[in-house]
Amino acid sequence: MHAFDVLGDPVRRRILEVLAGREHASGEVVEIIAAEFGITQAAVSQHLKVLRESGFANVRAEGTRRLYALDTAPLQEVDAWLDHFRGFWVHKLAALGTEIARGKKARRRR
Secondary structure, rough: OOOHHOOOOOHHHHHHHHHHOEEEEHHHHHHHHHHHEEEEEEHHHHHHHHHOOOOOEEEEEEEEEEEEEOOOHHHHHHHHHHHHOEEEEEEHHHHHHHHHHHHHHHHOOO
């Protein structure tokens, strides 16, 4: 599955946000995601499987628990791909920053 197909799903994006903070047991992830999205444990497990198989998450066993952690390698690949397009908005964002600063300066003068 392509990285953008994985990231296109809001449930998977939210799981990645959860895992970005720290490693979580699968049960913890299920509890958070089920509460936020109203989906079943089986559905969350399927999303975790997609993240694991696509390389976005690693899992390790600790006794009977399965601990999930974020793997940043696919995100770095996405970032590298996006780098080709940053030139389109970097100058515009800089210009916006200049205009905001001018507006603040003008308000202070009043």
